[in-house]
Amino acid sequence: MKKIDLREAAGISSSSMAKLGKSENVTTDVLIKICTVFISRDTLLAQTKQKSLYCASSENHLTTRSLNKIFGTAERRTNFMFYISLIIGLFAIVVAYGILLRIKKEPKVSSEIAEIAGYISTGARAYLKRQIKTISLVIPFLFFILLILFDWKVAAVSVLGVFTSLLGSIIGMSASTFVNSKVTSSCAKSSDKAFRLAVLGGSITGLSVTGLSVLVLSILYLVFKDYEMVVGFGFGASLAALFAQIGGGIFTKSADIAADLVGKVEHDLAEDDPRNPAVIADLVGDNVGDCAGRGADLFQSISTDIITGTLVASTLLSQYGPKAIYFTLIIQALGILASMIGILITKNWGKNMKPDTSFNLGLISTAIIASLGGLIVVKALLPDINVWIGLLLGVAVTLIATVSTRYYAGMDGKPVKEMAEACKRGPAINIIVGLSSGLQSPIASIVMTVIAIIAAYTISGGSLFVIVAVNLGTDLLITYIMAADAFGPIIDNASGIAEMSHAPEELVEKLSSLDSVGNTMKAITKSYSMSSGTVTSFVSFTVFFSLTNSSILDVSNPYTIGFMLIGIALPYLISSLTIKATAKGAFLMVDEVRRQFREIKGLLEGKAKPDYSLCIDITAKNALKQMVLPGIVSVFVPVAVGFIFGPIALGPLLIGAVLSSALLGPFFNNTGTAFDNAKKFIQEDRESKGTLQLHAAIIGDTVGDPMKDVAGPSILIFMKLVGMTALLIAPLI
Numbered sequence: 001m002k003k004i005d006l007r008e009a010a011g012i013s014s015s016s017m018a019k020l021g022k023s024e025n026v027t028t029d030v031l032i033k034i035c036t037v038f039i040s041r042d043t044l045l046a047q048t049k050q051k052s053l054y055c056a057s058s059e060n061h062l063t064t065r066s067l068n069k070i071f072g073t074a075e076r077r078t079n080f081m082f083y084i085s086l087i088i089g090l091f092a093i094v095v096a097y098g099i100l101l102r103i104k105k106e107p108k109v110s111s112e113i114a115e116i117a118g119y120i121s122t123g124a125r126a127y128l129k130r131q132i133k134t135i136s137l138v139i140p141f142l143f144f145i146l147l148i149l150f151d152w153k154v155a156a157v158s159v160l161g162v163f164t165s166l167l168g169s170i171i172g173m174s175a176s177t178f179v180n181s182k183v184t185s186s187c188a189k190s191s192d193k194a195f196r197l198a199v200l201g202g203s204i205t206g207l208s209v210t211g212l213s214v215l216v217l218s219i220l221y222l223v224f225k226d227y228e229m230v231v232g233f234g235f236g237a238s239l240a241a242l243f244a245q246i247g248g249g250i251f252t253k254s255a256d257i258a259a260d261l262v263g264k265v266e267h268d269l270a271e272d273d274p275r276n277p278a279v280i281a282d283l284v285g286d287n288v289g290d291c292a293g294r295g296a297d298l299f300q301s302i303s304t305d306i307i308t309g310t311l312v313a314s315t316l317l318s319q320y321g322p323k324a325i326y327f328t329l330i331i332q333a334l335g336i337l338a339s340m341i342g343i344l345i346t347k348n349w350g351k352n353m354k355p356d357t358s359f360n361l362g363l364i365s366t367a368i369i370a371s372l373g374g375l376i377v378v379k380a381l382l383p384d385i386n387v388w389i390g391l392l393l394g395v396a397v398t399l400i401a402t403v404s405t406r407y408y409a410g411m412d413g414k415p416v417k418e419m420a421e422a423c424k425r426g427p428a429i430n431i432i433v434g435l436s437s438g439l440q441s442p443i444a445s446i447v448m449t450v451i452a453i454i455a456a457y458t459i460s461g462g463s464l465f466v467i468v469a470v471n472l473g474t475d476l477l478i479t480y481i482m483a484a485d486a487f488g489p490i491i492d493n494a495s496g497i498a499e500m501s502h503a504p505e506e507l508v509e510k511l512s513s514l515d516s517v518g519n520t521m522k523a524i525t526k527s528y529s530m531s532s533g534t535v536t537s538f539v540s541f542t543v544f545f546s547l548t549n550s551s552i553l554d555v556s557n558p559y560t561i562g563f564m565l566i567g568i569a570l571p572y573l574i575s576s577l578t579i580k581a582t583a584k585g586a587f588l589m590v591d592e593v594r595r596q597f598r599e600i601k602g603l604l605e606g607k608a609k610p611d612y613s614l615c616i617d618i619t620a621k622n623a624l625k626q627m628v629l630p631g632i633v634s635v636f637v638p639v640a641v642g643f644i645f646g647p648i649a650l651g652p653l654l655i656g657a658v659l660s661s662a663l664l665g666p667f668f669n670n671t672g673t674a675f676d677n678a679k680k681f682i683q684e685d686r687e688s689k690g691t692l693q694l695h696a697a698i699i700g701d702t703v704g705d706p707m708k709d710v711a712g713p714s715i716l717i718f719m720k721l722v723g724m725t726a727l728l729i730a731p732l733i
Contacts, residue, residue, distance in 0.1 A: 081326040086218035088333035092211025092479070095340065096204045103178070103200060109185040112501040116274075117181035120493060123284035123616045124177050127251060127623075128292055132166055134624050135243050142239075146232065149732060154232040157220060161236025161303070164216055165296045168209045169244050172295025172486060173287045175204040180493035184503070184511070187494065191510045192348040195355055198490045198514070199483065203343045206483030207336070209295050213303045214333055221329070227314040228731070234307040235728045237300035238721040241293075242634060245717055246578055247627035248293035249710035252285020254585025254619045257702045261586075262593040264698050267604065268690045271512070271683070272496035275603055277596045277610035278589055281619050283496045289709055290489040290522060297717055298482050301529055304720050305475050306332055308539045308727070309468045315546065316465050323381040324465065330381065331391070331472050334373045339479030342366030346484075355517045356412075359484055363402065363477065367395050370476040386459055390466040393452040394473015397531050398481075400448040405527040408441040409673035410520045411681050419678035423696035430678070430700040438671025442663050445531050449662075453538055464542055471539055474532040485525035488518030512683070519680065523673035523708065529716045530665040537658040540723035544654060547730035548647035553655075563641065563649040567656025570637060571664050574630050574718050575711040581626030582706040588618050634718050638725045642733045650733065654726050661719040665712050672708025675700040 109117070139159055146155035179201030187194035220230050259278035263269040272279050309328035317324055346362030348355075371392055378388040407413040415437035422433040452470050460466035495511035553560050592615055602608040642650040679697040688694045 081323070081330060082218045082222050085214050085326065085329035085333045086222070088336060089211045089213070089215030089218060092207040092336045092340075093215065096207040096211065099200050099204050099207075100175070100178070103182055103197065106182045106186065106197070109181045110501070113181050113184050113497055116280075116497045116500045117177070117184075117493075119280050119612060120180070120283045120287065120497075121177040123280060123613070124173055124287040124292075127284065127288050127616070127620045128170065128173055130620060130624060131244065131247050131288070132169075134247075134628075135162070135166065135240060142236075149729075150232070153224060153226070153229050154728075157224075157230060158232035158236035160216070160220075161233040161238075161300075162240040164212065164233075165237040165240035165299050165303075166244065168212060168295040168299035169292035170295075171208040171212070172205040172291040175201055175208075176287045176291040176486060176490050176493065179204075179490050181497060183490060183494035184497045184501075184507075187498070187510055188503070188507055191514070194494070194511070195358070195514060196347045198487050198494070198518075199343065199346050201490045202486035202488075203483040205291065205295055205486040206339065206343075206479045206481075209299045209482055210302055210332070210336055210339075210479040213299055213306070214329060214336065217303060217306050218329055221310070221326075227311050227325075230307050231311065231724065231727050234300070234304040235721070235724040237296075237303050238717060238724050239631065239635065241296035241300040242631050242714065242717045242721055243627050244296040245289075245293040245713045246581075246630055246710065247623045248285070248289035249706075249713060250578065250581050250585055250626055251619050251623035252282065252289035253582045253705040253709050254589050254622060255281035255285050255615065256705050257582070257586040258589030258593050258615075260698050260702050262590055262597070265695050266594075267597070270499065270689075272499035274500040274502075275606055275610065277593045277603075277612060277615050279496065279500065280612035281589070281615040283493050284616060285619070286489040286492045286496075290492075291486055293713065294482075294485055294522075294525065297529065297713060298478060298485075298525075300717065300720065301532060302332060302475055302478050304724055305471055305532065305536055308536060308543060308723075309472055311543055311727075312464055312468050312539060316463075319463075320382050320384065320465060327377070327381050327387075328468075328472060331374060331377055332475060334377055335370050335476035336479050338366050338370035338373060338476065339483070341369055342477075342480045343483055355514060356406075356410075356520070359517070359521065363399075363480060363484075366477050366480045367399060371395055374473070374476065384460070384463070384466070386456075386463065386466050387469045389459055390456045390469025391473035391476065393456055394470040394535065395476055396473075397445070397448050397452050397470070397535065398474050398477050398528050401445040401527045401531040402524050404441065404444040405524045405670060405673075406520060408437055408670045409523045409677060411677045413674075416674050416677045416681055419674060419700070420681045420693075420697065423678065423682060423693040423700070425696075426692065427696040427699040430675075430696050431703055434671055434675050434678070434700055434704070437674060438667050441670035442530075442666035445527060445666060446534070446662060449531055449534050453535065464539070467535075467542075468539055471532065471535040474528070474535055477528075478532075481525050481528050484521040488515075488522040491515050491518040512680070515680070519673060519676055523669055526669040526708070526712055526716070527666055529713075530662065530669070533665075533716050533719050534658070534662040536720060537654075537662070537723055540727060541651075541655060541658075544647075544723075544726050544730055545651060547727065548651070548733065550647050550651055553652065557648070559645065559648050560652045562652075563645070564652040564656035566641075567653040567658075568660040570633075570653075570657045570722075571661045571715050571718060574634065574714060575664065575668070577626075577630045577633070578710045578714050579706045581622070581630075582710050584626065585619050585622040588622060589615060592618055630714065630718075634721050635725055638722050639729060642726065642729050646733050647730070650726055654722060657722050658719055661715045665715040665719070668707040668712030668715065670708075672704030672706075672712065675704030676708070 143155045183194045183198045255278045259282045263276035313324040342362040342365050345365045374391040422429045456466045456470045491514045495515045498508045679701040682697045
C-alpha cells in the first residue's frame with residue numbers, strides 16, 4: 001500500500017515540526033495546508049474510502065469525517081478573506097454613488113448649458129446602446145463555441161466578463177455626461193471648484209470600475225473555487241474592452257479630425273465653435289472613447305491581473321501557503337482604499353498650486369499609503385518579505401512611466417515646446433520633430449520594467465510570485481489613475497459646452513487650461529496601462545509554458561523564430577486596421593461637414609443651426625462597422641495557431657506580439673498626446689489664430705489623433721487579450 005508523507009509534500013521539515021513540539025504528529029493546521037495545496041477534496045475523499053491514504057507519522061487512517069472537518073475549516077478561512085475583498089469592492093461602489101449624490105446637489109445649470117449637455121448625453125447614450133447591441137450579437141456564438149470546447153461554467157463566466165466589462169463602459173460614460181455641465185457652471189464661480197468637481201466626477205468612474213472588478217471576482221471565486229476556470233472571465237472582459245475601445249476611438253477621432261480640418265483650418269473657427277457640424281459628435285466621442293472605452297479597458301486590465309496572479313498563486317501554495325490564494329484580491333482592495341485617500345487629497349491647497357501639482361500630490365500620497373499598507377498585508381498573509389519588495393518595484397514602474405509621459409507629452413516638457421517651435425516652419429517639420437521624440441519615449445518605461453522584473457527575480461531567488469507582486473504593484477494605483485483619466489474628458493466636455501453656450505471668454509480660457517492637464521492625465525493612464533500590461537505578459541508567459549509543459553524555446557527550430565516574427569507583426573496589423581478605419585470615418589465626416597457649410601444657408605454667419613445628429617449617425621455607423629475586423633483578428637489568429645501548430649508555435653507568437661506591443665503602444669500614445677498639447681500650447685497665445693504655426697499644429701494634432709486614441713489603446717487591450725486567449729486554450733493544445 002502506497003504511503004504519502006504529507007509533511008514532506010507540504011514542504012514542512014521534521015525540525016520545523018519539532019519547534020512546534022509536534023514532531024511525531026501531523027497537526028490539523030498542517031493537514032489544512034496539505035489538503036488545500038496538493039490534492040483535490042474529491043480525490044482525498046475517494047482515497048480515504050479505499051483506505052489507501054495514511055498519515056506517514058502515525059499510520060492512522062484519515063476518515064471521511066475528519067477530512068470534511070479539515071476542509072471545512074480551511075474553506076471557512078479562505079472564504080472569510082474573499083468576503084473582505086468583496087465588501088471593499090462593494091464599499092467602493094457605494095462611495096462612488098455617494099459622490100454622485102453629492103454632485104447632484106450642485107446648483108442647476110443654465111438653460112443654454114443644459115441644452116448643449118443634453119445633445120452630448122443623448123448622442124453618447126444612443127451610440128453606446130448601438131455598440132452594446134452589436135457586441136451582443138456575437139455573444140450566442142461565443143457561448144456556443146466555449147460550451148463545445150470547455151463546459152457551461154467557462155462559457156458562462158466568459159459571457160459574464162463581456163457584460164461586466166460593458167457595464168464598466170456604461171458607468172464611465174454616464175459619470176462624464178452627468179458631471180460635465182456642472183463643471184462648466186461651477187467654473188464661472190471658481191476654477192478651483194471646477195477642478196475639484198471634475199476630480200470627484202472622475203473618481204466615480206475609478207471607484208466603480210475597480211470596485212466592480214474586485215466584487216465580481218470575489219463572488220466568482222467564492223462560488224466556483226476554480227482558479228483556472230475564471231480565466232474565461234478575463235477573456236470575455238478583454239474581448240469586450242477591445243470592441244469598446246476600438247469602436248469608441250474610431251467614433252471620437254473621425255469626428256475630431258473633421259472638426260479640426262474643416263472647421264479650424266478651412267474656416268478659422270474656434271475650438272468647439274457651435275457652427276461646426278462635427279463639434280457635438282466630437283464631444284460625444286470624448287465620452288464613448290475616453291470614458292466608456294477606457295472604463296472597459298481598465299476593468300479588463302485589473303481583472304486579468306487578478307486572475308493571472310491568483311492562478312500563479314494556486315501553483316505555489318507549497319511555498320507560500322493557502323493564504324497566497326486571496327493575496328491578489330486583498331492587495332487590489334487595499335489599492336482602492338489608498339486611492340480614496342489620494343482622491344481626497346487632490347485639490348488646490350494654495351493660491352499658486354497648479355492642477356498638475358495637485359495630481360502629483362494625490363498620486364504620490366496614494367503610492368506611499370498603498371506601499372505601507374502592502375507591507376502590512378504581506379506580513380499578515382505571506383512568509384516572504386520579498387513579495388513586498390516586488391510590490392514596491394511595481395509602484396516604481398508606474399511612477400517612472402508617469403514621469404516619462406509628463407516629459408515627452410506634457411506641455412511643460414521640452415519635446416512639446418520643440419514641436420510648437422517647429423510649427424512655425426510648417427506641418428511637415430512639426431510631424432518630423434514629433435515622430436522623433438515619440439520614438440524615443442517608450443525607452444525609459446521599458447528599461448524600468450525590465451529592471452523591476454530582473455531585480456524581483458534576482459532578489460527572490462527566481463520566485464515567480466514575486467514577479468506577480470511587481471505586476472500587482474503596478475495596479476495599486478489603478479483606481480486613482482482611472483479617476484485622473486476620467487477627469488480629462490469631463491474637462492474637455494466642460495470646455496466645449498462653455499464655448500458652444502457662448503460663455504465669457506475668460507471662462508473658456510480657464511477650462512481650456514484645465515483641458516491641457518486632462519490631456520496629459522489621459523496619456524499617463526495609457527502609459528501606465530502599457531507598463532502594467534508588459535509586466536502582466538511576463539506572468540502570462542510563465543503560466544502558459546507551465547500549462548503546456550513547455551519550458552525551453554529552441555531558437556534553432558524554425559517554428560520559434562517564424563512565429564515570433566508573426567507575433568511581432570500582429571500589432572502592426574491591428575494598428576493599420578484601426579488607423580485606416582478612423583481615416584474612413586474622417587473621409588465621410590469631412591465631406592458631410594463641407595456639405596453642410598455649403599448647403600445650409602446662413603450657417604457660417606451663425607443664422608442657422610447645423611445638423612449635429614446626422615454627423616453623429618455617420619460616424620457611429622462607421623465605427624460599429626469597422627470595430628469588428630480587428631477584434632476577430634485578435635482572437636482568431638492565436639486560436640488558429642494554437643490548435644493547428646500547438647504550443648511550440650503559440651508560445652513564440654505570444655512573446656513576439658507582446659514585445660512588439662510594449663514598444664509600439666507607448667510610441668502611439670505619447671506621440672499623439674504631444675501633437676495635441678503642442679496645439680494647445682500655441683492656442684494659449686490669442687494672436688495665433690489663423691497663423692501658419694497654428695494650422696501646422698492642428699494638422700499635426702489630426703495625425704496624432706488616431707495614434708493616441710485608437711491604435712495605442714487598442715494595442716494595449718490586444719496584448720492582454722492575446723495572453724488571455726492563450727491561457728484559455730492552453731489545456732486543449
